[in-house]
Each structure stands twice: as structure tokens, then as C-alpha cells.
Amino acid sequence: MDAEKLGKSRFLNVFFKPSGAVMESRLRHWLFDPEKTLRGAGVEPGQTVLEVGCGTGFFTLPAAEMIGEAGRLIAMDPLSGFVDRVTQKVRDAGLKNVEVVRRDALNTGLEAASIDLVLLFGVVPYPTLPLDRLLPEMHRVLKADGNLAVWLFPISFGVPTAILRSGLFTGLGKKNGVYRYRRSGGSAGFTQ
Numbered sequence: 001m002d003a004e005k006l007g008k009s010r011f012l013n014v015f016f017k018p019s020g021a022v023m024e025s026r027l028r029h030w031l032f033d034p035e036k037t038l039r040g041a042g043v044e045p046g047q048t049v050l051e052v053g054c055g056t057g058f059f060t061l062p063a064a065e066m067i068g069e070a071g072r073l074i075a076m077d078p079l080s081g082f083v084d085r086v087t088q089k090v091r092d093a094g095l096k097n098v099e100v101v102r103r104d105a106l107n108t109g110l111e112a113a114s115i116d117l118v119l120l121f122g123v124v125p126y127p128t129l130p131l132d133r134l135l136p137e138m139h140r141v142l143k144a145d146g147n148l149a150v151w152l153f154p155i156s157f158g159v160p161t162a163i164l165r166s167g168l169f170t171g172l173g174k175k176n177g178v179y180r181y182r183r184s185g186g187s188a189g190f191t192q
């Protein structure tokens with residue numbers, strides 16, 4: 001969907017917009033170490049990383065630090081308030097390796113085979129990111145040896161199974177609460 005239309009959708013505005021304060025709360029930082037989760041995802045220096053649904057940027061800044069100056073992070077969200085907030089945080093932190101974009105991850109507009117690692121952190125399963133459309137798009141943008149990392153909030157055991165059943169990814173295991181997958185050679189053949 002057009003990012004502007006999606007950003008105005010009732011679901012996003014009623015459900016996600018008010019949760020922005022919780023997403024970046026001190027309590028969350030106190031309870032939860034974003035770097036540990038990013039290490040579980042396999043974030044490494046020099047990678048090109050796509051962060052789907054960056055929200056208020058809880059993972060964005062630590063991920064940008066971890067990939068370093070040689071890396072590139074594309075932080076994507078359809079809500080303009082979140083995009084503005086993260087853009088400001090990136091600017092304040094003096095980070096030059098992050099692009100914050102207002103876009104629907106079902107139609108990223110990114111070049112095929114351009115991404116080393118996709119982060120799906122706290123974004124599935126949600127109605128605005130159906131796996132039967134999201135996974136083929138993530139498969140398209142990932143490089144042949146690229147990886148997909150999924151951290152589930154809320155926990156949903158159906159998601160890891162659906163990813164494997166799609167035939168687009170093979171499992172690499174779970175580390176620090178993050179499920180990791182390698183992009184498979186095949187083309188889309190999703191079954192739900």
C-alpha cells in the first residue's frame with residue numbers, strides 16, 4: 001500500500017501510535033538490552049541492514065552503532081510521527097549510516113538482492129504485515145546469502161513455522177530470543 005495511506009490507517013493509528021511512549025520508555029531500556037537481541041540477530045560491522053517497522057527507534061540506534069561507518073541501515077516505518085522521531089534521534093547521535101524511510105514494508109521499493117540482514121523485530125504477526133506478502137518481498141531484497149532475523153512480540157509460535165513452510169527461508173536456530181533464517185534459492189511458494 002502507499003505509505004501515506006497506510007500511515008493514516010485506523011489500525012496503525014489506534015494500535016501503534018499510542019504505544020510509542022512504551023516502545024521507548026526507560027522501563028523497557030531497563031528491562032531489555034537491545035544490543036543483546038541484535039547480537040542474537042547476527043548484526044555485524046559493514047552489513048546493509050533493513051529494519052522493518054522501526055517504531056520509535058529502540059533498536060535503530062544500537063544497530064547503527066553495531067554495523068559501524070562501513071555499514072548501512074534502512075529503518076522503515078509508515079507512521080510519519082515515528083519516522084520524524086527516529087530521524088531526529090539519528091541526527092542528534094550524529095549517525096551518518098542510517099536512512100529513515102516512510103514506506104510500507106510490503107512494497108519496499110528497494111533494489112533486489114541489496115540487503116544482508118532483515119530485522120523483523122516486534123512486527124509480526126500484525127494485520128498490516130501479512131507473512132504471505134511480507135516474506136516474498138524480504139526474500140526479493142535479500143542477497144543470496146542474506147539472513148532474516150525475527151524477534152516476536154507478542155510471542156506467536158505460528159510465525160516460525162509459517163516462515164519455514166513458505167519455502168523461502170531455512171532455519172538457522174534461535175539465539176538471545178531471536179529466530180534466524182537463511183534466504184533459500186527458491187522463488188515464492190507460500191502456503192499458510
Ligand SMILES: C[S@@+](CC[C@H](N)C(=O)[O-])C[C@H]1O[C@@H](n2cnc3c(N)ncnc32)[C@H](O)[C@@H]1O
Binds near residue numbers: 057
Ligand atoms: C510494535 S511496533 C515495534 C516497533 C519497533 N520494532 C520496536 O520493537 O520498538 C510495530 C511497528 O511496525 C510498524 N508497521 C506496521 N505495519 C507496517 C508496514 N506495513 N510496513 C512497515 N512498518 C509497519 C508500525 O508502524 C510500528 O511502528
